[in-house]
Amino acid sequence: MPCHNAWVASRYIHATAVAVSSLAAGDREIDNSTASPVGIRALLLLLLIKRNWFSALKGECGAVTLCLSPPTSDRMPPKNPSRRPQKGDRLKPRDTSKGIEKVDKTARSSEQPNWTSRILVACFVLAVICFGINKFSGHGSPSNSSQQTGGLNSAQPEVIISAYMPEYRFYIDVASMLSRVNHLVLFSLGVAPSGDLEPKFITEEQVLRVTGLAAAMERPPHVTICIGGAGRSEGFARLVTQTKARKRFVAKIVEYVAKYNLDGIDFDWEGDYSQGPLQDGFASLVAETKFKLRETSGAGLVTVAVHHFNTLPPKAIAALDWVNVMAYDIPDAKGCHASTETALMVVEKLERTRIPLRKMSLGLPLYGRGVQNLGDVKTYSELVRDAANLVASGEDIVAGYCINNKPTVGAKLEAVKRKGMRGIFFWEAGQDDGEAANSLLQHAMLKSQELV
16 A cells, blocks of 8 residues: 655654654663663664665555554545455456556656655654764763763763772861862761661761862762771661661662762672672662662662672672772782782672673772781871882882882773773772872872873
C-alpha cells in the first residue's frame, strides 16, 4: 500500500526530536557506565528510525506500520473486508492492461524529486548535529546544582585530587587546603545499628565551615561526608543485614547531605565484608543510597574506601561513582609501606575482582613509617620541619622514615593517567605541609593539570 509521504515525514521528524532529547537526558548515565533506561530506549529508537528511513528511501513502508503508520482513517479503506467469497462466485479474467498502466505511472513518478527522502535525510543530519553538540558540551556532571561541576563524569573527566579531612585536624588553614584539591571527604560520621547517624566525631560547625568556604571559591571542590572509618565502623554489620534499619539510615543520610549542601557520601567500613549476608547487605546499602540520592536531588556521589582484601559485589560496583583504594601500609622488601610497585599490585588485584580501572582512585599516605619499625609514624609536615633538606632531595626514605615524596606522587599520577583510573586521594589533609612550595597536595594538583 503506498505511503502518505507528508504524514510519514512529520512522524519521522517528531520521533527524531524525541530520540535526541531522550539521549540528552540519558547522556549522564551512559558516560558514567551505568545502564540508563532512557538512554537505551533513545538509542533503540534512533536505530529504528534509521532502519525505517532506508525503507522509506526504497519506497517500502511495511516496516514502519507498527509504530509510525498513520491512523486507519488516513489509509485507503479495504473494499468490503467483511465479505467472504460465496459459493457460485466467478473469477473474473485478469485485466493485464491496468497492471501495465500502473507500472507506467510508477516509472513516471520515480522521475519526480523524492521530497520525503530529502526531508528524512535532513532530519537525520540534524539529529546527528544536535546529539553531537549535547555530547561534547560537558553536560551531565553529577554535582550539587549550586556548585561548579568541575568535570566529574564528563566525556574527558579531570583527574581527581582528593583528601580526607578528619575532625581533629581543623586547626590547619582550611581555606588554603581547599584550594589544593578538587574533592574533599569530611571524616566522619558514625552509624548506629538502628540506622541512626552518630554525629559524635565531625561536628555541624565544622561541616558548615568547609561548605561555606567552598561555596565562596571560584572553583569549589566537591565535598562529601564519610561514614565509618577505623574504630568507627561497629554499627555496619547489624545495619546492613536489617532491611528496616538500612532504609532508615538511607533516608537520614540523604537528608543530611541535602541539609548541609554536600555532594555525596563515602562509605569506609573497616572490616571484612567480602562474603555472605554482610556482602549482600553492604551492596544493598550502597545501591539504595545511590538510588535515593538521585531520586531526591537528581545527582549525588557515592564512593567506598576499600582495602586490598575487600571484595565488592557487582551490584555495589555498578552503583558506585568510584572506589578509594587504600594502597598503603603494605611494606615491601625495603620496608617502604606505600611504594609505586606495591600500590599498582593492589590495583591489579582489585581489578581482578571486577572493579573497573575507571572507577578506582589510588590512595597515597601523607605520613611516613619507620623503615625499621612500621609502628613509628611521622606526618609529612613533621618530616619537612625536622629534615627539610632531606625531604627536598626527593628521596622516599627521609631520616629513617619511608614517605611518598614529590617524585613518587608524580610517578603514581602518571600511572593513574596511563591506566585510565579516576584519580588519587590522600590520607589525610591535615598531615600535609602548609607551605605551598612543600605541599604534596599542591604538587599533585599542578602535576594533574600537566597530564590533562
